[in-house]
Amino acid sequence: MTTAATESSIFSDRAVVPWPEDEVLEFMSPFAKKYATAYDSLYKGKDYTHEVKVIQKIINKYEPGTKTILDYGCGTGNHAAILSLKGYDLYCIDKNIHMLNIARRKNKTKKNIHFYSTAKRDLTGQDSVDTCITLFDVISYMNT
Numbered sequence: 252m253t254t255a256a257t258e259s260s261i262f263s264d265r266a267v268v269p270w271p272e273d274e275v276l277e278f279m280s281p282f283a284k285k286y287a288t289a290y291d292s293l294y295k296g297k298d299y300t301h302e303v304k305v306i307q308k309i310i311n312k313y314e315p316g317t318k319t320i321l322d323y324g325c326g327t328g329n330h331a332a333i334l335s336l337k338g339y340d341l342y343c344i345d346k347n348i349h350m351l352n353i354a355r356r357k358n359k360t361k362k363n364i365h366f367y368s369t370a371k372r373d374l375t376g377q378d379s380v381d382t383c384i385t386l387f388d389v390i391s392y393m394n395t
Contacts, residue, residue, distance in 0.1 A: 287349035290327050302386075303333040310382055317381040324389030328354030328364070335361045342380060344369055 310317045318340060322331050325343035327350050335341055335358070345351050346369040358364045 283347050284349045287327065287347055287353055290350065291329070291353070294329075297329075299329045299333055303330060303337070306330070306334070306384060307337065314382045319380040319382070321380040321383040323383060323385040325354060325366070326350050328358050328366070330384075330386060331364050332358055332361070335364045339363065341365065342367065 310320075318338075320334060320339050320341050322334075322341055322343040325331055325345050326347075328343060331341045331343050331354070340363045343351075343354065343364060343366045345354070345366075348368050351366050351368055355366050358366075
């Protein structure tokens with residue numbers, strides 16, 4: 252697979268979609284919809300505000316001046332919502348279309364958040380971002 256660094260855009264099909272088609276289809280299954288619907292209830296006690304403070308500390312230390320963030324595996328958009336209030340422009344990607352639909356509904360008034368599906372490969376033409384985050388177990392779903 253071609254890496255993002257060698258592509259003209261970090262959002263090209265080959266650079267952003269590391270999952271085989273059968274795995275993408277799995278995330279379109281009835282389980283994916285049920286999981287997306289239950290996700291925010293399962294994590295309602297999670298301190299997203301504190302987690303965003305930690306993310307900001309890391310960004311300020313290693314990539315000061317960050318204005319754009321790629322949130323790879325954004326789920327229902329909880330981190331993105333808080334990061335957007337801090338002034339960042341966010342490009343959020345997930346392969347669970349049901350989670351993306353929830354994220355879009357929750358953040359529909361925010362002009363600095365953009366959601367994209369890896370399943371549909373409807374990715375933006377944005378050439379680059381300053382920082383990429385992939386939080387928690389998202390990395391375990393990625394193929395190298």
